[in-house]
Amino acid sequence: MEGLPRPTNFTRSFPETDDELARKSYALHGYMTIRLVEELRLDLARRYEGAAFTEHENEALHFAVDRMISEGMLELVDAPTCES
Numbered sequence: 001m002e003g004l005p006r007p008t009n010f011t012r013s014f015p016e017t018d019d020e021l022a023r024k025s026y027a028l029h030g031y032m033t034i035r036l037v038e039e040l041r042l043d044l045a046r047r048y049e050g051a052a053f054t055e056h057e058n059e060a061l062h063f064a065v066d067r068m069i070s071e072g073m074l075e076l077v078d079a080p081t082c083e084s
Helices: 019-047 055-070
Strands: none
Touching: 019 055
């Protein structure tokens, strides 16, 4: 946890007495929200022809993920390959 920026205004609404717990709680909340949005996007595409996120919505989602990576809340990892 050393070297990471201080908690943002958003993480301050989580337990303030423990910076690490606040950061982890906020990261979990953000991650779960992003996964929910991803499921919504996939469900819309499956159920309704032509229903998809706009380019602007995709950019906003990517910005949120990039922001969480830059604050040390998410870690970018390579996707596993299916090579046998």
